[in-house]
Amino acid sequence: MMRTSIPDDPIVVVGMGVEAPGDIETLPELWSVLIESRETIGPFPRDREWPLGRLLGLGDRSGWGVVQDAGGFLTGATEFDPLFFGISPREAAAMDPQQRVAMRVAWRALEHAGLNPAALDGDSAGCWMGVSPLEYGPLMAVASESSGYRLSGTALGSVAGRISHAIGLAGPSISVDTSCASALTAIHQAAAALRAGECDWALAGGVCVMGAPGPFYDFAKNNALSSDGHCRPYADETTGTLWGEAAGMVVLEHRSRAERSGHVIYGQLLGSRVNHNGKGAPIAVPRADAQHRLIDDTLAAAGIDPALIGLIEGHGTGTAVGDPVELSALIGTYGSAAGQPRLGSVKSNIGHTQAAAGVLGLLKMLLCGAHGTIAPSLWADTPTTAVDWSATGLRLAAAVEPWEAIDGIRYGAVSAFGIGGTNAHLIVGMPELEEEYV
Numbered sequence: 001m002m003r004t005s006i007p008d009d010p011i012v013v014v015g016m017g018v019e020a021p022g023d024i025e026t027l028p029e030l031w032s033v034l035i036e037s038r039e040t041i042g043p044f045p046r047d048r049e050w051p052l053g054r055l056l057g058l059g060d061r062s063g064w065g066v067v068q069d070a071g072g073f074l075t076g077a078t079e080f081d082p083l084f085f086g087i088s089p090r091e092a093a094a095m096d097p098q099q100r101v102a103m104r105v106a107w108r109a110l111e112h113a114g115l116n117p118a119a120l121d122g123d124s125a126g127c128w129m130g131v132s133p134l135e136y137g138p139l140m141a142v143a144s145e146s147s148g149y150r151l152s153g154t155a156l157g158s159v160a161g162r163i164s165h166a167i168g169l170a171g172p173s174i175s176v177d178t179s180c181a182s183a184l185t186a187i188h189q190a191a192a193a194l195r196a197g198e199c200d201w202a203l204a205g206g207v208c209v210m211g212a213p214g215p216f217y218d219f220a221k222n223n224a225l226s227s228d229g230h231c232r233p234y235a236d237e238t239t240g241t242l243w244g245e246a247a248g249m250v251v252l253e254h255r256s257r258a259e260r261s262g263h264v265i266y267g268q269l270l271g272s273r274v275n276h277n278g279k280g281a282p283i284a285v286p287r288a289d290a291q292h293r294l295i296d297d298t299l300a301a302a303g304i305d306p307a308l309i310g311l312i313e314g315h316g317t318g319t320a321v322g323d324p325v326e327l328s329a330l331i332g333t334y335g336s337a338a339g340q341p342r343l344g345s346v347k348s349n350i351g352h353t354q355a356a357a358g359v360l361g362l363l364k365m366l367l368c369g370a371h372g373t374i375a376p377s378l379w380a381d382t383p384t385t386a387v388d389w390s391a392t393g394l395r396l397a398a399a400v401e402p403w404e405a406i407d408g409i410r411y412g413a414v415s416a417f418g419i420g421g422t423n424a425h426l427i428v429g430m431p432e433l434e435e436e437y438v
Helices: 027-035 052-056 089-094 097-112 150-154 157-167 182-195 214-221 255-261 288-302 322-332 354-371
Strands: 011-019 125-130 173-176 201-208 246-254 267-276 309-313 342-344 409-417 422-431
Touching: 011 027, 011 097, 011 182, 011 255, 011 354, 027 354, 089 150, 097 157, 097 201, 097 246, 125 157, 125 182, 125 354, 150 157, 157 173, 173 182, 182 201, 182 246, 182 267, 182 354, 182 409, 182 422, 201 354, 246 255, 246 354, 267 288, 267 354, 288 322, 288 409, 288 422, 309 354, 322 409, 354 409, 354 422
Parallel strands: 125 173, 125 201, 309 342, 309 409
Antiparallel strands: 011 246, 011 267, 201 246, 267 422, 409 422
């Protein structure tokens, strides 16, 4: 039976799942990449029938930036076991691969939480998934072998819907598209629904699998794509962002339920907020004042001193416009407090995973908290000179550092910003854990 939310019964993370570039399918594999300062960027996939000759030749056009044969790609994006999820092979081929990857990552997250996904049919549980359209498959208005399955196979709502349908979850099932802020927006909405008593527990996260290389075209035309095949957040030598793919999921529930069930609590959602830049600048241009306001609002919702924050997982796309704007907001909030937080971005390891970016940042944060260690952000040895670092306690996480708890808790913040002007910020408190749970 669904119960009403209790004001002092916070929302906690009790399970996580991931799939990321570099054949990462488990949390230990992700942690290994982070703590060893490894980059999992690779060449464009050769099994998706992409027009690689035209794509890699875009730099020869007047006014276009160079496209390197590089990105953060899922090696298993074309692989799927449809019968495991009760789907016919013909229907599976017509499904956006984002649906397929999201289903298997949801399964992993549930198992990590100690739940049997096959025994949850009828549970009053919700599913919120951040996802954006990425042009998979033939047009719906063209007769093909996929006809009859394209409507459900391409609808964004089917990404969350497939998960709920496969597992039998009876609560809200909602796909969220705020572009690169999608995953954090989904987690924010899932937590709000739990507090409102709309479901007993929830899956929330984001997924990005590129059915076509469209994002590379758009950013090459805008000269905002990395010209050297690396994503260098907050670095002086950055040349632009580098696109990637990933999926990440967290299992959320009230702390009282987690304690009754004997679930491991990896983090508590202290506060989250979502806002918009408003009008003024072009829609894709970030606004420091909006980000500053967002952080202030999230800190107020969390009810904590910004000086407690030890680690910030920033949006950090590596673009000449976005990074300085974000740093200005961070310096004006966390950087002006008494603490000395470290700043990084998982994009430096795996690329910019678009709709999944926020949850990948959260997973990195939770792993750092669980291990009591701050993992380095790559390319942090030469911070951008576009901001004055001397006037702030904020520093890039350039090396492995111990992360000391404050009264048994480590406090961190995660940001994600969308190209449509949506901004999301989340503050999490992570309890010290025994080594056996990490």
